[in-house]
Amino acid sequence: MRFSRSLIPTLKEEPVDAQVVSHRLMLRAGMIRSLGAGIYTWLPLGLRVLRKVEKIVRQEMDRAGAQEVLMPAVQPGELWQESGRWEQYGKELLRFVDRHERQFCFGPTHEEVIADLVRREIRSYRQLPANFYQIQTKFRDEIRPRFGIMRGREFLMKDAYSFDLDVTGLDVSYQTMYAAYQRIFQRCGLAFRAVEADTGSIGGASSHEFHVLAESGEDVIVSCDQCDYAANLEKAVAGEGATHDTEPLLSLQRSATPGQKSIEAVTRFLNITAQRLVKSILVEAAGQPLLLLLRGDRELNLIKAAAALGVPQVTLPDPERAARLANVAMGYLGPMNSHLPILADWELRTARNFACGANEEGWHLQHVNWERDVPTPTFVDLRNVEAGEPCPRCAGGHLLRHQGIEVGHVFKLGDKYSQAMGVRVLNDQGVEQTLIMGCYGIGVSRIVAATIEQHHDQKGILWPPALAPFHVEVLLLNPRDNAEGAAADALYQQLLAAGIEVLLDDRDERVGVKFKDADLLGCPWRVLVGGRSFKEGVVEIQSRDGTRLERVAIADAMEHIAGLVR
RNA sequence: CGGGGUGUAGCGCAGCCUGGUAGCGCAUCGGCUUUGGGAGCCGAGGGCCGGAGGUUCGAAUCCUCUCGCCCCGACCA
DSSP: OOOGGSOHHHHHHEEETOOSHHHHHHTTTTTTEEEEEEEEOOOOHHHHHHHHHHHHHHHHHHHOEEEEEOOEEEEHHHHHHHHHHHHSGGGGGGEOOOOTOOEEEEOOOOHHHHHHHHHHOOOBBOOOSEEEEEEEEOOOOOSBTGGGBBBEEEEEEEEEEEEEHHHHHHHHHHHHHHHHHHHHHTTTOOOOEEEEEOOOOOSSSSSEEEEETTTTEEEEEEEESSSSSSEEETTOOOOOOOOOOOSOOOOOOEOOOOOOHHHHHHHHHOOOTTTEEOOOEEETTEEEEEEEEEEEOOOBHHHHHHHTOOOOOEEEOOOHHHHHHHHSSSTTOSSSSSSSOOEGGGGGOOOOSSSEEETTTTEEEEEEEETTTTTEEEEOBBBBOOOBBBSSSSSSSSSEEEEEEEEEEEEEEEHHHHHHHHHHEEEEOOOOOEEEEEEEEEEEHHHHHHHHHSSSSSBOOOOOOOTOOSSSSEEOOOOHHHHHHHHHHHHHHHHHTTTTOEEEEOOOOOOOHHHHHHHHHOSSEEEESHHHHHHTEEEEEEEEESEEEEEGGGHHHHHHHHHOOO
């Protein structure tokens, strides 16, 4: 491609609205332009990268035995009513009506459509197992789109759906996809981690997420420094920590704590550690208020709470509402003599002589003990794990926390959709049997952004070779010099003929501009044709990461570059 | 959806308080010079000041309403 004939609108200035590196660099490198909140046009350079990701994904899905299809982006509302998700999905589902007033939505995912296809077309167990995938534009009307391509509303996704006769078959399909995902992210040149994940609203038995490790990641993932345990923070659990259950029971004490409402204030005022103080958090689950108890220094995990209570969602009411439901000022909530149902974090089962709110404004209690003072509640895991806690799987391991960008997700769905939508085949006994589904997503466009988050420096992008828009960029230093121009052009043609993807910067610009833009675009190799080296009959070949710089005779340049690129 | 901010040339911004010819930098176009890390000089084009109402002799500026975008909190590839 010739730079002078291409739309690669690079920006010298930092885009003010872009908050993360990938968004800034994608705008500056002329890869994308915004059309509205969370929707983007992919310009030629960006599209080349997107296509490379697609190609890798497609190859590995095909290799894993999945069959490519392309389903409609626009889906009838009826299908969603059948699965029950028309009501469940909420505002994220973009809905509209056609001229006949029939309901439609723009697909955020395709379980219904594929289930409908399979129930019509697959009749026999002999056609199983089957796995269908597509690479398609999805739309999710995100509450707050941000970070450019990382969290757009419209995005490109690969979604695959497996169908098996039983859960044993599903296990095999799942493992096959899991392995394919590892290959995909490896081939993209990404540092990533597969983690155990919460199954969330889609429901189902088991689930793993694939995260690209990057500081700007919105997700927190936890892993063990010794074994291969890794999980999303929403799901991660810690091993047993130290307990203090040998302490003698002290007698209950009421302490005045006027105006002391926060954990920090109360611990300072009473001169106790936050581990000693039990905090009581009022939440609502399915419209019912209840108290959750946690050690003072821990973070509540609402997803775990929802899972423990068996409700879809647990919410934190605003302070006024909470005070009204609890019948006591915020800051003084406690389990003793509370009229509310109580659920306590697992860690508190060995707590002794702890402090907590007295359910009376201006008072806390100390040396509280289970059974004697408060009926022993149910203990379940309710909190986020912290870095440094013991690993739940191995002896001696400790947990680390990292930031990650979720780029893939594999799910064992079970029969949730196949049951609701009647996806059945005849088994070898001639009996109808409901199929077991798995679903597997990859954020294709998000991979592009995540790659940049992981591979950039002050000057611009450093593409992993597999995803680079071009293998090599040839810089023609003096386009008005006929000899240099001819040499650059000849090299460009040779490279093209050798099947090497090359961008020729033949613009009538000063060298400084070309260097800056080449840094920004981030092709792995850069070749300088012209200037002082040209007079010596050589071209300079530089790696974008600055680790290699070679001078090669012009006549040998093509062969040499081909060797580097392969 | 709640809270905060912001819409003026392709991009980044000033002007608004205190109403009176719409400006600056970059980019674009033409010319000359320059040419190994975002050039210099000369000249030129480009604006329904987000939109609609209102106040006023007169509105980018004041008032009301609206729409877009961005940022902070609950979801997801």
